[in-house]
Amino acid sequence: MKNSSRTMLFGGIAVATSLLSAPSAFAQDITLQFTNWATAEQTTQAGMQEVIDAFEAANPGIKIESQTVAFSETARQLVLRLRSGNPPDVAQVAGNDTFVLAASGGLQSLSQYADDAILGSLKTGSFEAFNLDGEMIAFPWNQAPAGFWYNKEILANAGLDPENPPATIDELNSAMATIKAANPDIITLGLDTTNRAFALSSNWPWMLAFGAKPVGEDATGAESPEMLAYLEWMRSLAQNGYIDPGRKIGEFRPLIAQGQVAFLWDQVLVQGVIQSSNGMDNDTFNATYGVAPMPAGPSGQGYSFEGGHQLVMFADSEHKEAAWKFIKYLSTDENAAKVYTIGTNRSIPPAAEFEDGEVAALLSTPVIDSYSAKIIPTIAAQPYGADFAEAATAIMAGVQEAVTSDIPIAEIAKNIQSQLDR
Amino acid sequence: MSAKLNTRSSRSLRGKIPFLDWMVIPTLIVLFLIVGYPVVSTAILSFQEYNLLKPNPPEWIGIDNYSDMYADRVFWVALTNTLIYTFGTVFVSALIGLGLALILENMTGRFSSWINAIVVIPWAVPFVVVAFLFRFMYMQNGGIVNEVLMDVGILSQPAPWLNSSDLALPAIIVANVWATTPFFFLVVAAALSGIPDAVLESARVDRAGIWSTLWHIKLPFLRTPLVIGSLLMVIANFNDFAKVWVMTQGGPGYSSTTLVVYVYRMAFENFDLGYASAIGIIWLILLLGTAALYIRLLLVRSS
Structure with missing residues (x-):
């Protein structure tokens, strides 16, 4: 009896000791x-x-x-x-x-x-x-800038050179007219015209291509001739049936994978979405799709934005x-x-070099080469900050009015400016 | 007679036992906590500049938010859209619900219960699902609405239902009418079944026609349920966020922006809680005013 009491006492001490020590072991997690x-x-x-x-x-x-x-x-x-x-x-x-x-x-x-x-x-x-x-x-995780994607088959079918996408907005206008005439059911240009902060990020390079800078440092305002020219161009895209207003950029991705979009302003990650949608292998993908820098606008330059x-x-x-x-x-x-x-x-990792040859090989593709050599150097800064979302609401509402209504462009620009000033 | 006696007895009881009046206090406390406190907080916030993105604490700015609102073009557009959306929906769905209930009132036979069930189905569909359904149906390229209208020759080319500043709000109203008509159908059908047979029998004996019976007998019985139903639906549609947000997010431009969408953008996209609260207070006052008007209508009718 005595022995059993002693055993119980030692057993109890052992259990208590293990319980006491357990939390400290768990605390390391x-x-x-x-x-x-x-x-x-x-x-x-x-x-x-x-x-x-x-x-x-x-x-x-x-x-x-x-x-x-x-x-x-x-x-x-x-x-x-x-x-x-x-x-x-x-x-x-x-x-x-x-x-x-x-x-x-x-x-x-x-x-x-x-x-x-x-x-x-x-x-x-x-x-x-x-x-x-x-x-x-913040620390960069990946780079995913926007590029000007094009479907080579659609260009070829419309009689355009599939290896030479438009390099200027005038050439783009002409190519869109040719494609629309050849195939009216095609969405000629996929642009995000929703009203959200991302849509302003996505459209900002197009505004810059026209020389417009509605907000931010050195802003020229929403009523500048450059902004009016940009809004007029957006309206012409809608009136000619080149764009499908109101779609988020993600909604164009399955469509370009199905061959229903000729040009798409989208990020590097589109390749993955296209291939997972239509099951294309790399060779077929590269033979069907290409990506180039944004066509240069009246400002003489094209730009991109970092969506990484x-x-x-x-x-x-x-x-x-x-x-x-x-x-x-x-x-x-x-x-x-x-x-x-x-x-x-x-997307593209931010590291400059990789020791693993397999990673380097994965990054050696026509798409990533085009991004690295031609598109990333055109990335323009955006007026990000606490007021960006509010500016995006005002500007993208104006862009939507330009592409979906008959309100005079000057009045739309004035309304945008009044909202920006509020 | 017995109901009258009961009422009298309970009134006299209440007069004699004041303790019963205090029984309402727990309910009042709960109401104050879950309704009163947020309303009072919102009212205080509406006089402050408070942006969640700015680390500084809320700052008292008097009526600046309200004067900004007065000068804010988008606020007036949103208010107008809200009134069109709310009263347009309630008026049309009440009319269709009333018509359907009257048509199906005396329907008998094997399929009558099936037809009633089919009419009620849209009410059972969650509003977010309604919004997605109609968003896909209205799509400019490949949407079923355009396909059908082009097949029957009404349209020669696809209409941009949700992508046109002129069509977006009416298109959302149509979706909303589809979703809310069954509510009025149910309200009117229930009220019709409550009309005493003796009254309808007397009308028949007096050789009253269909229109005469409808106008002089049925509609007076339906007035109170229709007023109450309309009040509920006005409040529900004034606060309706899901359909507008899912279908257009208030666009294109501001053409379908309603007050609730504008408040959402101000509060949860721009994080401007002060201004959003000021809009919310005006919104609350409008709703209270509408409710008071409806209740007055009911009281006038009762007296």
Whole structure:
């Protein structure tokens, strides 16, 4: 009896000791909240999860809690979470959303983490835009600039040279007329004319091509002759039936894959969407589709916009070192670039060089060559910031009025300006 | 007689036991918390400049948000669109619902219950699904509406239903009428079944015709349910966000922007909570005014 009591006593002490020590063992596990839309979209879900699993395997003490959010909901949800004191540790962001979050003051500066060695390994032009007042607000994850996609078969069928897409807007106007005459059912030019911040980002290079700069630094306003010329051109596109107003850019992607769109103003990732839609192999794809810089406008130049994704860390994160490790892994690890950035998202990693020959081979395609050599150098800065979304509502509402109504262009421009001044 | 006695007895009871009046307090507290507090907060915010993107705290600016609103062209466009959307929908769907209920009132036979069920089906479809359905049906290229209208020769080329500043709002109203007509059908059908047989029998004995019976007997019975139904639908349509947002997001331009869409853009795209609150307060006042008018109509009728 005595022995059994002693056994129970020692057993109890052993259990208590193990229970007391257990929390400290568990406490070493860190869970990072990662808000992203990569796991929300069917085409990128599996690739993203594979990269997260690989990161967790390489970093046993860190778990990733992936929080799915729709692309269009990202800014709204993150700002509301930030204001209610519940932001994630890391988030995937893009376009104006990055600068909106920075304006709200909730982002952790990455300057202390991104040292010269790591910045030196990135391509020039891939990260500089994310330096605000000397602080790095976001780290580049991938580059996805917009290019002028064209369907070579449609051009050839209309009697145009499939290897020489229009280089100026005058040539584009002429090519669109030829294509429309040859095949009236084709959507000649796919442009995003919805009313949202992304649509202004997408249309901004076209405005610049006309010399128009309705808002931002050195703005010429909405009533400038250049802006009027841009709006007149947009109206002519609609009146001639060249564009299909009201569609989001994503709604054109399945259509170009089915051969129903001649020209499309879209990002590098379109190749992946087309091939996953119509099952084309690389050779057939390259024989059917090509991408070129935007045709030069009256300003004498064509432009592009950076639609790539970035990673941000929130100032309230309690695990900043682990969060940085995760950011660095997603952005610069060669396997992550191979599996997700190139393999799944079909975008361009920000790293300047890769040791793995397989990654370099994946990046050596006609599409990425065209982007790297001709399109990326034409990327123009956008007037991103806290007021961009409001400006986008006013400007894109005016663009929509230009393409869907008979309201005089001068009146539309005046209305845009009055909304911008409000 | 018995109902009268009961009423009298409960009134006298209430007079004698003041404790019963206090029983309403828990309900009032809950109402204050879930309705009163947000309304008061919104009213206070409407006098402040408060943007979620700016780290500085809300700043008191008096009536600036309201004077901005007065000068804001889009606010007036949104208000006009809201009134057209709300009253256009309620008027047309009430008329169609009334007509359908009267036509199907005396229908008998094997298929009558099936026909009634089919008429009610749109009411069971979630509004977001209605919006997506009509968005695809209205598509300029490949939409079924254009295909059918071109097949029967009404249109020679596809109409840009949701991509035209002139057609977008009427097109959304048509979708909304389709979705809300069954509500009026149900309300009127229920009211028709409540008309005493003796009254209708007397009309028949007096050789009253169909129109005379409808005008002098049925419509007076239907007035109260129609007024109540219309009030509910005015409030519901004034607040209807899903259909407009899914189908056009208030576009093209501002041609289908309603107040609720404008408030959403201000609050959750521009994060300008002060201005959005000011619009919300005007919106609330308009709704309260409309509700008061309807209730007054009911009271006048009762007295």
